[in-house]
Amino acid sequence: MGGSTLFGTRPQQSAGGLFGSTAGMGNTLNASTMPSSSLLGSRTALTPAQQQADSQTQALQLQQKIEAIFHAWNPASPQCRFQYYFYNLVNPNQVSLYSRPANSKNDALWEKAVRENPDPSCHVPVLAVGFDDLRTRVEAQNKKSEEHQQHLENVKTRLESLTTQHTLSNSSRLLRAAVAQTQLTQKLLKFVQHLHLLIPSVRSSSIRPEEEQLRSILEEVEDELRRGRMKGKLNELWALLGAVNAAKERARTGTGEWAVVDEDGLTHLTQILSEQQAGLAHLTKILQKAMKDVGIIVGTNTNSAEPEYEVDNLLSSTNTLRASALR
Incomplete structure (x- = not known):
């Protein structure tokens, strides 16, 4: 049943020890042991054939993973992960000449590129595979x-040259042309005043009713000019123009370059000046025509010196204002 100890009888153990089961504590070391479960549990032993098959399966899986990584990084493989479609801008008449690229092996990517084309009338899909194609495209774009930057520099240089030429040559030529036009206008008015002396039929004829009516219109125009209202309006415009020029000079002196601060104000001022200038020009034409007709009717006008002086001053002021606006 079991061996006795100092503390009494000890029952027989029913389970095996750490390294296997024994018949009892009192058995000798050379006693036979029965197979039983150990403390770490039982494990089924694999046969050599099973171990070899397991090793082959693991090696095959590892080889497949390595091949998948290789194809993912290989630009020549259809399974390459680095594929992207760009869009080239071409002539709309040449879009039909482009077809699917030869290196396009992935149907899903090609269909997606065609479907997402922003403008099929002038854009064609182009496949870039790998970093080499991407670098080539970046270099071409650079x-x-x-x-383009060189073309912009050339255009900028050309604009600066034209601006300099306009400032040094064209502006002065325009000013001289305006002065010459004023002088020619004055000469023409003086010639028109004495033109009736060269036409005997007009010189010897009597004044007709329509000519008398025209004479009254001329007198009204002269009264309008002599009241000073037109001169006051012209002086007001001169004051506004002087204020604009003064602001321009202050800005140029302070920052080295003149810039318009209030674009709306300048546009409004330019519109007012244009309207007043058009009104002055129209009034001047009426006055010239009326003076011509009255000169023809009356013959020699003894009071022609004063209207001539008024018209000359008006024309001179108008042309000077036009020349200032051009500057």
């Missing part, structure tokens, strides 16, 4: 950008 080269094209440098060409």
Whole structure:
């Protein structure tokens, strides 16, 4: 049943020890042991054939993973992960000449590129595979950008040259042309005043009713000019123009470059000046025509010196205002 100890009888153990089961504590070391479960549990032993098959399966899976990584990074493989479609801008008449790229092996990517084309009338999909194609495209875009920058520099240089030429040559020529036009206008008015002396039929004829009516219109125009209202309006415009020029000079002196602060105010001022100038020009034409007709009717006008002086002053002021606006 079991061996006795100092503390009494000890029952027989029913379970095995740490490394296997024993018949009892009193058995000798060379006694036979029965197979039983150990403390770490039982494990089924694999046969050599099973171990070899398991190793082959693991090696095959590892090889498949390595091949998948290789194809994902290989630009020549259809399974390459680095594929992207760009869109090139071409002539709309040449869009039909482009077809699917030869290196396009992925049907899903091609259909997506065609479906997401922003403008099929002038854009064609172009496949870039791998970092080499991407670098080639970036280099081409940088080269094209440098060409555009060079064209912009050429245009800027051309504009600066034209601006300098306009400032040094065209502005002075326009001013001289305005002065010459004023002088020619004055000479023409003086010639028109004495033109009736060269036409005997007009010189010897009597004044007709319509000519008398025209004479009254001329007198009203002269009265309008002599009241000073037109001169006051012209002086007001001169004051506004002087204020604009003063602001321009202050801005140029302070910052080295003149810039318009209030675009709306300048536009409104320009519109007012244009309207007043058009009114003065129209009034001047009426006055010239009326003076011509009255000169023809009356013959020699003894009071022609004063209207001539008024008209000359008006024309001179109008042309000077026009020349100032051009500057």
